[in-house]
Structures are given as structure tokens and as C-alpha cells.
Amino acid sequence: xxxxxxxxVLRPKRLSEALALLRDEGPLTPLAGGTDLYVGLNAGTERAxxxxxxxxxxxxxxxxxxxxxxxxxxxxxxxxxxxxRSKKVVRNLPILAEASxxxxxxxxxxxxxxxxxxxxxxxxxxxxPVLAAADAIVVLRSAAGEREVPLCEFYTGYRATVRRPDExxxxxxxxLQRGRQRFRKVxxxxxxxxxxxxMAAVGDRVAFGSMGPTVLRATRLEAYLRTGGGEVEEAxxxxxxxxxxxxxxxxxxxxxxxxxxxxxxxWMRERRPG
Amino acid sequence: VRLIVNGKKRKVRxxxxxxxxxxxxxxxxxxGTKEGCGEGExxxxxxxxxxxxxxSCLVPTCQVEGREVTTIEGLSRRKGRQARLLRAFVDxxxxxxxxxxxxxxxxxxxxxxxxxxxxxRVGLAGNLCRCTGYEKIYRxxxxxxxxx
Numbered sequence: 001x002x003x004x005x006x007x008x009v010l011r012p013k014r015l016s017e018a019l020a021l022l023r024d025e026g027p028l029t030p031l032a033g034g035t036d037l038y039v040g041l042n043a044g045t046e047r048a049x050x051x052x053x054x055x056x057x058x059x060x061x062x063x064x065x066x067x068x069x070x071x072x073x074x075x076x077x078x079x080x081x082x083x084x085r086s087k088k089v090v091r092n093l094p095i096l097a098e099a100s101x102x103x104x105x106x107x108x109x110x111x112x113x114x115x116x117x118x119x120x121x122x123x124x125x126x127x128x129p130v131l132a133a134a135d136a137i138v139v140l141r142s143a144a145g146e147r148e149v150p151l152c153e154f155y156t157g158y159r160a161t162v163r164r165p166d167e168x169x170x171x172x173x174x175x176l177q178r179g180r181q182r183f184r185k186v187x188x189x190x191x192x193x194x195x196x197x198x199m200a201a202v203g204d205r206v207a208f209g210s211m212g213p214t215v216l217r218a219t220r221l222e223a224y225l226r227t228g229g230g231e232v233e234e235a236x237x238x239x240x241x242x243x244x245x246x247x248x249x250x251x252x253x254x255x256x257x258x259x260x261x262x263x264x265x266x267w268m269r270e271r272r273p274g
Numbered sequence: 275v276r277l278i279v280n281g282k283k284r285k286v287r288x289x290x291x292x293x294x295x296x297x298x299x300x301x302x303x304x305x306g307t308k309e310g311c312g313e314g315e316x317x318x319x320x321x322x323x324x325x326x327x328x329x330s331c332l333v334p335t336c337q338v339e340g341r342e343v344t345t346i347e348g349l350s351r352r353k354g355r356q357a358r359l360l361r362a363f364v365d366x367x368x369x370x371x372x373x374x375x376x377x378x379x380x381x382x383x384x385x386x387x388x389x390x391x392x393x394x395r396v397g398l399a400g401n402l403c404r405c406t407g408y409e410k411i412y413r414x415x416x417x418x419x420x421x422x
Contacts, residue, residue, distance in 0.1 A: 002291075002292075002293060002296075004288070004289040004290075004291045004292040004293070004296070005289045007289065007290075007291040008290075008291075009290050009291050009334065009336060011290070011336060031334070033332075034332045034333055034334060034337075035314055035329075035332050038293065038314075038331065038332035038333070038334075039312070039313045039314060039332065041291075042293075042312035042313065042331060042332075043312065043313070051291065053334070053336060053337065055337050081326075101396075104314060104315075104400055105317060105381075105398075105399040105400015105401065106326075106327050106381060106384065106397060106399070106400055107314065107317060107320055107327045107328050107329045107381070107400045108314050108329065108400060110326045110327060110328050111328050111329070111332065111333070
């Protein structure tokens with residue numbers, strides 16, 4: 001049982017109110033669906049005692065196409081269930097819907113949010129490789145204004161981000177680009193397992209999760225592919241330079257790298273025309 | 275906090291960050307909802323908020339203000355799909371030790387009628403049974419969701 005009587009929570013109804021509270025009453029820990037935060041509270045590992053509940057901010061709940069349908073824009077409170085059910089997501093970025101189905105069970109998908117997955121910054125966050133491969137842009141907002149940060153520059157280290165304490169992630173912008181998409185998650189069981197290796201690809205852009213302190217793009221592999229390279233062995237070598245996984249409770253570095261290389265091999269063979 | 279629990283308006287005085295699970299069990303005495311892992315893995319604490327399954331050990335009570343919460347105690351025993359699901363769990367031996375059962379049934383409530391085995395497996399992916407009685411649970415859910 002958690003000691004709820006020691007915790008305080010502010011509950012703004014509008015975004016402007018939330019941003020003013022973050023500026024004037026901070027530091028406050030943002031709370032949305034609670035699927036990560038309450039795990040920490042239940043386990044006694046979450047130290048924060050003052051929270052700001054964002055769940056009522058309807059302004060952050062939307063999925064729309066902007067820039068003449070060239071950009072997919074997802075509000076911060078978009079849940080994984082929203083991604084699965086959204087025709088705009090399924091048509092334009094199907095691997096985001098696919099990744100969302102792999103996030104826990106229905107109970108977690110109904111509560112977990114895209115911005116929460118981004119802000120929590122777990123290296124194993126299932127949606128993150130998809131967003132990284134899709135060149136997603138994180139829009140941060142404070143009472144002073146907005147700024148945009150590419151997802152790959154959002155992280156500065158293990159669970160460390162460029163978000164200032166007075167800022168909130170308000171939406172994610174994804175420039176829609178052509179090219180085949182691919183998502184693969186390898187874990188202990190099909191559902192409800194924290195991943196050992198996650199791979200996402202959009203065209204020639206490839207990102208991995210669970211393979212380093214943060215989600216990362218396989219830049220050497222991408223460079224090889226851009227030169228028109230199609231040799232699987234070469235690609236595997238390039239990938240070995242990109243990825244430096246670790247041994248941990250879920251898997252070993254050697255296993256992770258080998259699985260990542262196999263996933264890339266499969267993907268390259270499928271991409272071959274004819 | 276004002277909320278609707280199993281169709282009845284309730285008012286509870288609890289700290290806002292109290293887990294919905296604790297409000298249901300400790301304040302409202304509805305102990306049918308079980309605590310399992312506290313991590314969102316096992317689904318034993320599953321309840322419905324406005325008809326959608328959630329893990330009540332990860333939900334602050336303040337967020338269900340004005341919402342409709344359904345627990346295992348609130349399912350109809352007389353008619354409709356809920357009654358058929360409850361009946362099917364009894365008939366098919368879908369419960370062993372019983373800790374996962376309320377969560378399993380509530381997660382099943384959110385599935386469409388006539389769901390296939392694959393759809394049932396996906397829908398119950400967030401619910402673990404330590405007795406590993408999955409086969410009978412799936413059979414019970416399929417039977418309970420059969421179109422009539």
C-alpha cells in the first residue's frame with residue numbers, strides 16, 4: 001500500500017493553467033495515465049511527492065493530419081488504445097499501431113500515453129524506436145513558449161532528457177514519408193513482456209530499442225543502405241558498430257546484438273525486389 | 275471524490291493519489307478486486323472505467339471523479355453477456371485459486387461478442403493465472419461471448 005496521504009497533486013483543467021503551475025509551484029512531477037509512475041510508487045522507488053495531473057487536459061488529446069496531410073500530429077495524452085483505433089495512425093504510420101499493441105495488455109494500452117512513454121525514457125519503451133525511425137519531433141511547451149526537439153536529440157543519457165522542469169510535452173509531430181515500414185519486438189513472451197530487442201524501420205531509417213541507454217538510430221547501417229548496399233553480411237557488420245548493448249536481467253549483450261542482426265537480415269531479404 | 279461504482283453514486287473522502295484499488299477495497303469494502311503485482315503485469319486488480327479495462331493499482335482515485343467504475347461485484351448475475359460470462363466460468367471450471375478470476379472476467383467483458391480464440395488471447399494478455407488454467411479460462415470466455 002502506498003502512503004497516499006503524503007502525496008499532493010494539483011489538477012489543472014486547462015493547459016495554460018498547468019504551465020503556470022509548473023512555472024510557479026514547481027518542481028512538480030507530471031502524471032498522466034500513471035502506468036509508469038504508480039509502478040514506482042507501489043514499489044517505493046519513486047521519491048517524488050508533488051504531482052501535477054494532466055489527465056483532464058483535453059487540449060492534449062487529439063490525432064490529426066496537418067501541413068496539407070504531410071504531418072501526423074499526436075497529442076501528448078494519446079493513449080496506445082487511441083493509436084490502435086485511429087484510422088489516421090493505421091493508414092499513415094501502421095507500425096505505431098503495431099508497436100502500441102505490444103505495449104502491455106489492454107489495461108495498460110487504455111491508460112499509457114505516448115508522451116508518457118517518451119518522457120519516462122525507458123530504453124525499452126516500445127513506441128520509441130518507431131518514433132525515432134519516423135524522425136518524430138517532440139513539441140515542448142512552457143509558460144514562456146514552445147520549442148521543437150527531434151526525438152533522437154530529446155535524450156541526453158539513461159532516462160535523462162532535455163525537458164526542463166517547467167515544460168510539458170504537448171504533442172508529437174511526425175513528418176509522413178514514403179517507404180516501407182517494419183516493426184519487430186523480441187521479448188520473453190508475445191505480450192506483456194519488457195522487450196529484449198525492438199527494431200523499427202521507415203524506408204532506409206532504422207532505430208533500435210533496448211540496445212543502449214536510450215533509443216538509437218543505426219546510423220552506420222543507414223549510411224550503408226543509402227549507398228545502395230544490399231549485402232546482409234556488410235549490414236550486420238555496420239550494425240555491430242552502431243549498437244553496444246549490455247548484459248542485464250533480461251538478456252545478454254551478445255544475444256541482443258545477434259538478434260538485432262538477424263532482424264535486420266530478415267528485413268533486408270524482404271525488401272529485395274522480386 | 276464523487277464517482278459511480280457499479281451503477282450507484284458514491285462519495286469517498288480519500289487522499290487524491292490513493293490508488294483506486296485501495297479506495298474500492300478499503301473505503302468501499304469491495305474486496306472482489308484483488309491486488310497482485312502492483313506493476314501492471316498481472317491484471318488481478320482489473321476494473322472497468324467507463325467500460326474499458328484498467329489496472330486499478332495504477333490509477334489515482336482523483337482521476338475517476340465523475341466516472342463509472344465497474345467491479346466484479348457489479349456484474350449482472352441475471353441476464354445478458356455478463357451473466358453468461360459468470361455462468362460459463364462456473365460451468366467450464368474457469369476458476370482455480372480464484373485470485374485472477376475477477377480480473378479475467380472483467381477483461382473479458384470488454385471483448386466483442388463472438389471473439390475468436392486469438393482475439394480472446396490478445397484481450398486477456400494483461401491477465402496472468404498462476405495456476406496456469408488458461409485453457410479452461412479461454413474456453414469459458416469463448417462460451418460466455420458466444421453469439422446467441
